[in-house]
Amino acid sequence: MNSTDPEQSVLAAATRARQAAAELATAPRTAKDAALHAMAAGLMADSGRILAANRTDVDAARAAGSPETMLDRLSLTEQRIQAMADGLREVAALPDPVGTVVRGSTLPNGLELRQLRVPFGVVGVIYEGRPNVTVDVAGLCLKSGNAALLRGSSSAAASNEAIVAALRVALTTSELPADAVTLVPGNGREPAKHLMRARGLVDVLIPRGGAELIQTVVAESTVPVIETGVGNCHVYVDAEADPAMALTILVNSKVSRPSVCNAAETLLVHRAIAPDFLPAALVALTEHGVVVHGDDRVRAYRPESVGPATEADWATEYLGLEIAVKIVESLDEAVAHIRRYGSGHTEAIVTGSQTAARRFAGAVDAASIMVNASTRFTDGAEFGFGAEIGISTQKLHARGPMGLAELTTTKYVVTGDGHVRP
Amino acid sequence: MNSTDPEQSVLAAATRARQAAAELATAPRTAKDAALHAMAAGLMADSGRILAANRTDVDAARAAGSPETMLDRLSLTEQRIQAMADGLREVAALPDPVGTVVRGSTLPNGLELRQLRVPFGVVGVIYEGRPNVTVDVAGLCLKSGNAALLRGSSSAAASNEAIVAALRVALTTSELPADAVTLVPGNGREPAKHLMRARGLVDVLIPRGGAELIQTVVAESTVPVIETGVGNCHVYVDAEADPAMALTILVNSKVSRPSVCNAAETLLVHRAIAPDFLPAALVALTEHGVVVHGDDRVRAYRPESVGPATEADWATEYLGLEIAVKIVESLDEAVAHIRRYGSGHTEAIVTGSQTAARRFAGAVDAASIMVNASTRFTDGAEFGFGAEIGISTQKLHARGPMGLAELTTTKYVVTGDGHVRP
Numbered sequence: 001m002n003s004t005d006p007e008q009s010v011l012a013a014a015t016r017a018r019q020a021a022a023e024l025a026t027a028p029r030t031a032k033d034a035a036l037h038a039m040a041a042g043l044m045a046d047s048g049r050i051l052a053a054n055r056t057d058v059d060a061a062r063a064a065g066s067p068e069t070m071l072d073r074l075s076l077t078e079q080r081i082q083a084m085a086d087g088l089r090e091v092a093a094l095p096d097p098v099g100t101v102v103r104g105s106t107l108p109n110g111l112e113l114r115q116l117r118v119p120f121g122v123v124g125v126i127y128e129g130r131p132n133v134t135v136d137v138a139g140l141c142l143k144s145g146n147a148a149l150l151r152g153s154s155s156a157a158a159s160n161e162a163i164v165a166a167l168r169v170a171l172t173t174s175e176l177p178a179d180a181v182t183l184v185p186g187n188g189r190e191p192a193k194h195l196m197r198a199r200g201l202v203d204v205l206i207p208r209g210g211a212e213l214i215q216t217v218v219a220e221s222t223v224p225v226i227e228t229g230v231g232n233c234h235v236y237v238d239a240e241a242d243p244a245m246a247l248t249i250l251v252n253s254k255v256s257r258p259s260v261c262n263a264a265e266t267l268l269v270h271r272a273i274a275p276d277f278l279p280a281a282l283v284a285l286t287e288h289g290v291v292v293h294g295d296d297r298v299r300a301y302r303p304e305s306v307g308p309a310t311e312a313d314w315a316t317e318y319l320g321l322e323i324a325v326k327i328v329e330s331l332d333e334a335v336a337h338i339r340r341y342g343s344g345h346t347e348a349i350v351t352g353s354q355t356a357a358r359r360f361a362g363a364v365d366a367a368s369i370m371v372n373a374s375t376r377f378t379d380g381a382e383f384g385f386g387a388e389i390g391i392s393t394q395k396l397h398a399r400g401p402m403g404l405a406e407l408t409t410t411k412y413v414v415t416g417d418g419h420v421r422p
Numbered sequence: 423m424n425s426t427d428p429e430q431s432v433l434a435a436a437t438r439a440r441q442a443a444a445e446l447a448t449a450p451r452t453a454k455d456a457a458l459h460a461m462a463a464g465l466m467a468d469s470g471r472i473l474a475a476n477r478t479d480v481d482a483a484r485a486a487g488s489p490e491t492m493l494d495r496l497s498l499t500e501q502r503i504q505a506m507a508d509g510l511r512e513v514a515a516l517p518d519p520v521g522t523v524v525r526g527s528t529l530p531n532g533l534e535l536r537q538l539r540v541p542f543g544v545v546g547v548i549y550e551g552r553p554n555v556t557v558d559v560a561g562l563c564l565k566s567g568n569a570a571l572l573r574g575s576s577s578a579a580a581s582n583e584a585i586v587a588a589l590r591v592a593l594t595t596s597e598l599p600a601d602a603v604t605l606v607p608g609n610g611r612e613p614a615k616h617l618m619r620a621r622g623l624v625d626v627l628i629p630r631g632g633a634e635l636i637q638t639v640v641a642e643s644t645v646p647v648i649e650t651g652v653g654n655c656h657v658y659v660d661a662e663a664d665p666a667m668a669l670t671i672l673v674n675s676k677v678s679r680p681s682v683c684n685a686a687e688t689l690l691v692h693r694a695i696a697p698d699f700l701p702a703a704l705v706a707l708t709e710h711g712v713v714v715h716g717d718d719r720v721r722a723y724r725p726e727s728v729g730p731a732t733e734a735d736w737a738t739e740y741l742g743l744e745i746a747v748k749i750v751e752s753l754d755e756a757v758a759h760i761r762r763y764g765s766g767h768t769e770a771i772v773t774g775s776q777t778a779a780r781r782f783a784g785a786v787d788a789a790s791i792m793v794n795a796s797t798r799f800t801d802g803a804e805f806g807f808g809a810e811i812g813i814s815t816q817k818l819h820a821r822g823p824m825g826l827a828e829l830t831t832t833k834y835v836v837t838g839d840g841h842v843r844p
Contacts, residue, residue: 022761026784107806111795120817121787203817218621222641224818245840252842339444361835362448365543373533373838382843384529395542395625395831396646397819409817413783416795418667420674421804
């Protein structure tokens with residue numbers, strides 16, 4: 001094993017993670033929860049070293065000219081480390097998904113069939129986020145019995161190394177193997193590529209980050225991938241909506257946190273309600289600092305503040321204070337527009353009509369449909385999952401917010417007393 | 423759209439399937455069941471044309487020197503068409519998975535959360551099997567609300583075309599679109615490659631066939647894949663097994679149908695029971711015509727009939743009357759052997775010990791664990807699913823026999839009365 005060969009280093013790390021996963025798979029909840037508490041304590045005990053490492057990342061990012069918002073996201077404080085440790089303790093308090101019986105029956109021949117939740121094994125995560133993602137992912141993987149193989153962004157490399165070092169030291173004091181949490185070694189883009197090709201060693205790969213990262217992983221990975229996060233979400237205001245409710249939902253969906261994937265990016269308004277709804281909506285959006293791109297009929301309401309919407313606007317996830325607005329002739333046109341431009345994340349309808357709600361919920365193909373509720377509710381914590389490793393926008397395995405159960409696969413255990421097949 | 427360009431032809435077919443899928447997604451069960459009955463009647467009505475097309479396939483295969491077993495698998499008869507039609511009617515009788523509430527609750531803020539089963543959309547299937555696979559897959563996809571995009575083997579091309587033509591004519595008499603069942607057009611290997619790259623048009627790709635086909639699809643597809651079928655299954659006879667029960671299970675697992683993926687390929691015997699079990703087992707295997715490859719200790723029992731087992735034997739899925747046999751020191755050694763060589767399909771333990779059964783079921787990582795039962799029970803029909811589109815040996819989405827529920831994804835429908843996120 002030549003540790004200077006990037007591929008060999010990555011495969012060696014994946015192999016160690018795989019060995020750890022075999023131990024984790026049968027670890028009882030008590031051992032996992034104790035390890036999570038030890039990890040939380042370890043973070044706090046090592047906070048000085050973690051903060052020092054983080055300063056080198058922040059200084060390097062500042063020297064490279066990163067914007068203040070990025071520096072803020074990268075920066076750790078004693079308080080943020082405390083929040084990470086608290087997060088681990090919260091995960092410890094959640095129920096263990098492993099061993100849950102998903103389906104069970106006694107077959108006509110007397111065989112007892114049980115389908116149980118079991119861990120995946122090794123979960124690879126490639127992410128661009130803040131250093132706290134390292135702790136979140138490690139905690140969720142460990143609780144669900146998986147070994148975490150982590151590849152963070154190079155801008156947070158020193159922080160992530162210090163954090164993982166602290167977690168691994170804590171694990172050595174627990175009953176679980178330190179290799180339950182492993183950083184993918186090496187610099188540059190090579191290691192991530194080898195991780196994507198480690199089929200057989202890595203059971204699933206979850207990219208967390210921008211559209212470009214996710215597309216690269218989807219295109220290059222031979223390891224099964226769970227796609228996350230891109231959200232070109234729509235709010236459709238139906239002919240039979242209550243305009244006041246629609247306005248509240250629109251503003252919350254767009255402006256409560258515009259940088260996240262469950263924020264609304266396009267407003268579709270039924271022609272019949274436009275006169276009663278749009279003028280106030282456009283004023284409210286402008287007052288909240290939202291730049292509005294509208295079709296011709298929308299612009300006619302407020303030509304002074306609404307710019308023209310282009311084809312690109314319908315397809316864009318702004319992730320900021322911008323919105324595209326279109327008047328549609330019917331619910332069917334709204335559904336067709338969403339089918340064409342939506343990313344399958346969250347689509348909302350505001351309507352007083354039960355029929356319209358049913359038709360929209362049935363015809364729109366997305367992870368979450370909101371009926372008279374803000375798009376911002378698509379979230380693991382809001383859904384009551386206690387924690388979330390990401391929001392899947394694909395259809396295979398998991399769709400929508402992914403909690404601990406979504407980090408498991410299943411196993412059938414079939415018990416007989418000498419049964420053979422006729 | 424240039425129909426002579428293979429890529430454009432495939433993408434056009436996928437686009438038509440996608441449009442059909444949007445209709446199928448909201449089709450009620452009554453419409454789907456009626457369409458399945460129409461398809462069954464259509465097959466019978468068109469049996470003359472289907473048999474004639476099949477004869478051209480069989481003649482071509484015979485001229486190309488295909489072995490008799492392959493010719494038999496390719497050949498259709500009036501009776502086999504009847505069986506295909508009966509299969510469609512059986513699928514019609516199964517419950518509709520679409521709309522099943524997988525998870526539901528009222529959140530603390532009063533939002534009503536429902537996670538419902540919904541169809542994938544377009545299911546691509548690449549298969550090498552007999553022409554009846556075309557009908558099986560079309561029926562299961564339609565019942566689960568999916569459009570089927572089918573790519574069979576070139577040796578059955580005329581048969582598949584005649585079958586799909588009959589099914590599509592039948593669909594035109596139903597409420598559902600004919601494009602619910604679509605053949606991928608074109609000759610040679612090109613069309614399958616374009617199918618594998620049709621991400622965004624095809625929601626999931628299921629390869630059914632030999633290991634080579636499956637590996638190609640896994641390596642080349644950007645469409646999410648469900649891997650099926652390879653089974654290097656083990657029977658482990660524990661120290662505390664009843665030798666007579668172990669012998670019955672071994673023989674059934676190995677010889678009842680050796681060509682299928684749930685047949686046993688390796689026998690592992692605990693050292694302590696070997697003297698009481700192996701002599702009779704080796705005789706029984708030989709009497710059933712099974713060629714035995716054993717390690718040195720196994721060979722010592724019957725050197726005249728047991729050849730040496732090589733590294734390749736442990737890794738081989740024989741799919742025929744051959745078996746590799748090894749004596750292990752412990753249950754842990756059996757688990758380690760299975761971890762190294764198993765394909766994650768089905769692993770059986772024969773034991774009277776509850777402790778051993780629990781340890782084996784917990785530690786072995788496979789789709790199915792059989793405790794005192796034949797490996798041959800891993801099967802959708804045996805598990806009571808009514809039908810099966812394949813046996814998944816991967817961990818993402820579905821693991822083990824895949825019935826109608828496994829051909830669906832889910833959608834959250836969240837209903838409020840003006841809820842916004844604080």
